[in-house]
Amino acid sequence: MKSADKIEKKIKNIKLCTRRVTDERILGAASAALKESTRKSSKASSKSVGRIIMKSKITKFAIAAAVMIIVLVGLYSHDGSLDPATITSDRTTAKLVPLKIELPRPIFQGTPKNVQAENLDPILPKNIPPVKVPLGVVNVALNKNVTSSEEDPFLGDLEQITDGDKQGIDGSYVELAFGSQWIQIDLEEEYRIYAIVVWHYHAEDRVYHDIVVRIDNDQDFIDPITVFNNDYDNSSGFGIGKNPQYIETNYGRQISVAAVQGRYVRLYSRGNTSNSENHYIEVEVYALPIK
């Protein structure tokens, strides 16, 4: 066989598969888009039927009267409790848009460090496309209560993690002890979560190890759902993570979440390439209320 034929055959044989989380995300969005499309087309077709009927002079008056009666009956029989949340939710799930976040200023670092880490994400943060979220999501973690595996952080206060300040300057971050540590945000009610964004520390190039992000409805995380795990060697014991390690920058890390429902968000880490401590500048949780 000629080498060109072989190459053609090899290209034909490339077969890639989607990830389950991608399937769920795409099917969810496509399903909502189809619903919206069907709703619009049925509205349009009923309008055109209406036009044909109304062209008939004989039926014009009778049908107009009938429509008015139906509308009046409908108005009076309605209990008036039209749920705006329902309408908003239908609209918002119909279209996914790139998540827009306000980025903190990058910190001038001088000579960049040569960071060595296993399974490092080769894509520069500025080239990673923003995660897609339904219209209307908001940061529900803002000013919410934060607890951690340590009662008293080395530096800063836990409330800084949700205070909206993402700057990388001294005084903006919280430092927890060495080893595997976690912080937990109580969203105060159950939400449907679509994205989590975290800034650990972006004043220099460094990689935080064993980042695991979980969501649960129980504050003790009895039955959590893991939405991010880059512990490639299972050193923290949550299983081997498939997400890449990454270098901290002012872009933070956007984690796409497939509409997981929960009230508590917990983030783990286990030191970094510069030292053994764990740091957090800000965590944002983008979500919609549950109907």
Add this chain to the structure above:
Amino acid sequence: MVEDIILVKRLRHGDQNALRAIYLKYKDDMLTVAACLLADSAEAEDCLHDVFVRFAANAGDFRLRRSLKNFLITCIANRARDWLRQKARQPAALEQIPDPAGIATDPERQGLESEESDRLIHALAELPPEQREVIVLHLQGELTFKLIASELGISINTVQSRYRYGIDKLRKLLTGAQP
């Protein structure tokens, strides 16, 4: 083909099961074409996302005039072309050539486990976009040269020469052979 006609008919009436069936039937083909064209797993997934959601959003007006697979693959190619043009216009994006190794080193990207696939996608990324597009659409998307020419608005001779030059360059890249 008959199955697709039935699925599309059901889809036009808002049948969610038909939408799911179409997605499951063609998602991997669409992702493969997107990844071969964009050489970036995250962008390939986003491309698949955009195309399929738009397809669902316009399902009510959709008329199946040819193979559904060809239609979806062509949509992926159009979206990928837009994406690449957009990136080329952004000065920041020029600093980093799309890195196909990103696909291989990210273990979360299933399907890209094979080293052979990585090597091929890497080599495809080295080709000029117009040659890559013709090769991928013909070999992966199974589109005829005639159809590709019609979709791209160019002559069939141009399509064939792009294909031939592209394959020659790929052979050189993969085997080190002189064209």
